[in-house]
Amino acid sequence: MTEVEEPQPRGTNPPRRWTGLLRVFATVALLAIVGYIGGMATTNLWPITAETDNFRARVQLAASPFQSSTVHAPTVFGDIDLHFAGPLPAPGIEVRLQVKEEITDLFTRGRVDVTELTPKDGELRAAMDSGLRELALKFVGGVLLTQAGIVILYLLGRARPPWRHPVIAIGTATALAVSVPSLAAVSTYRTTNFAAYEATSLLGTVRSNSGMFTDIQGQAQRATPYVQNLLALSDALQNEFVPAETAAAPGARFLLISDLHGMNYYPLVKQIVEDEQITAVIDTGDMLNFGRVAEGEMAGMFSAIEDLGVPYVFVRGNHDARSPNDEALLQRLAEIPNVMLLEPTAGEYVEADIDGVRLTGLNDWRHFAEVNDDFGAQQRDAADRYAEATQGWPLPDILVSHQPYALSPLASDGVKLNGHMHAPLLDGNRIQIGTFTGGGLVNHFQVPETTGEDEETAGELVGQPYAFDILTFGTDCSVQSLTRYTYRNLVSGQPQYDNVAVINGNRIADPAEEGRTCGPDLGVSTQPIVPVADD
Incomplete structure (x- = not known):
């Protein structure tokens, strides 16, 4: 079957x-x-x-x-x-x-x-x-x-x-x-x-405007033909690939510095301001080392700030006071005509308007040598005070604080700036600025002159890499670009760039609202921030 x-x-x-x-x-x-x-x-x-x-x-x-x-x-x-x-x-x-x-x-x-x-x-x-x-x-x-x-x-x-x-x-x-x-x-x-x-390395010295420390083109003339050609090609590649909107005429250019720690490097700041056509300088704090105004007076820092010729925006850092209620540095800076304090005294906040770009910020109310088991909670409290005082106020294009932890719960229409960590970082729209002076001489150390040590570095005074940024806004008030510089050997008198990076602004922040304009014709102004009650 x-x-x-x-x-x-x-x-x-x-x-x-x-x-x-x-x-x-x-x-x-x-x-x-x-x-x-x-x-x-x-x-x-x-x-x-x-x-x-x-x-x-x-x-x-x-x-x-x-x-x-x-x-x-x-x-x-x-x-x-x-x-x-x-x-x-x-x-x-x-x-x-x-x-x-x-x-x-x-x-x-x-x-x-x-x-x-x-x-x-x-x-x-x-x-x-x-x-x-x-x-x-x-x-x-x-x-x-x-x-x-x-x-x-x-x-x-x-x-x-x-x-x-x-x-x-x-x-x-x-x-x-x-x-x-x-x-x-x-x-x-x-x-x-x-x-x-x-x-x-060496190619990091290529820039649109020479003369920050020395004339780059003049140095290239004295270098080998191959170095000179590579510098020229690197510049051409940068100009070729940076988009037109990033290279267009800016609405405002801000020099970002932080953590000077008592060292008067303002002659260098002034040179950068002039070479790069900077609109204003933003300092995220730790101007001093031990919280004593006398440090800045003896170093000639305050007169040098006044000599910059552009607005100087400042928030206090944890090295800028000797006690929680010490506002001596803020009071001294308030005497300088071009200084703009975003929190001139505890709990009172100011909005600075520079060429149409809105800036606000908050101080770090820690002090030198403070011992605290929960710095995070302290920064959250500072953020809560700022949020309550600015309720209903338009969000800033630039929100500034010394500590990164205080910025976490707060919003900005553009970017957030902080220092304190002595290392540059980009985290979303938060720009962390490195130390402009390598952390100051107190944070430098000397390489020992021991047997077998490299002769070129033995005995050299070194510290953290030096760093600063240039933040550019377009005429539509959107972030146009962020140029980041790190370098070394400034204390020894032989500055050398480690790295230069140009970052497209649309990778950092969303475009500004339509209809806004920014530019030099809008000028500089400040106004106290007053909470706006909900309807």
Whole structure:
């Protein structure tokens, strides 16, 4: 008797069908990954070359996933990194910069200006567009060759292999390996998605305006031709990638400093103010070391602040008083015409309006050598007092405090600023400013002169890295950019930059409300903050 197979229930599939589909998907994914690796390897084994009149660059895709959405240009004088924040993580691009041999002809003419070495208008963009097209073609060719190799391996040893399913799988995998990274690259590497420009070591000294410590261009004239060319190229790359809205004429520019700790570095502040066309200086506190006004008097700090020639916005830090009720520093600063105190006395708050940008803030009411088991609670109390006193008042564009903990529960329409930690940090819209003087001489220490010590650093007085920021607002009152500087060796008289980073403002804060305008014609004013009762 023949056994009759029972029919499968309607609406169900045999388990093996799902297994087969999963196997197909896994095969396609694996083939796509292999094809992508093949394309990546092709650009690394045979990188393309992009050229301008004076420079040559070997360009390849970066193999490391940690370099995604980044154009990385390593040199012996430091690295250049252009960071992008697109909708998809794009393959990283690595650029090996070289100076062309023909450059030596320029130096046979005698004195050479840096402007002669800078790529002409459109020259850098044309070279990059051409190079990226060639890089894309080489990547696609590598994917196709890899998949062709897989087909050949599949055919080996098979008399009449099946065609339909393998062709569909390999074709789909090839399309994925090409289209996904291409779409990610096209959507990510755009000027509008630019997030930050960063240069390290010697290349970090490249700036739009020279002369902060010494004339950068003048120093480059005395350096080797290769250093001079790399500085010029780094500047050209920064100008090429910083979006137009970031480089446009600003509405206001603020120099952000903190934690001077009794050291009169105001001549340097004044130089930065002049070179960078600063609208106002914002100091987040710890001007003194031991809370004694005499420190500032003896160092000449107060007269130097008055000599800056721009508004000086200040909130008190925990080193700026000797007791909870000590307001001697605030009273002394109130005598200086250009000083603007955001909390001139305990519990009374002021809004400063500088070229249309609104600033408010709160003091740190701790004091020097204070012992407290719960600093966090103390800062929350200070934040609560500020919130109650400013209830119903418009949110500021810049909210300032010495301590980061006091800013946590408070809101700002733009950015929050704090110091205290002696280390620069960017956390959302909170900008933590490093110490402008390395923490002051009290926080410096001397490297011992012991046997085996590096002769260049033995006995040197060192401390925290020095740091300051420049915050720029556009004419629409939105944050335009944040430029962060860290440097060292100022005490020893040999200042050297460690890092310069330019951060797009739209990565830090939301755009300002429509209809607002900011600019020099709006002037400077202050008004006391009065709570506004709810209707």
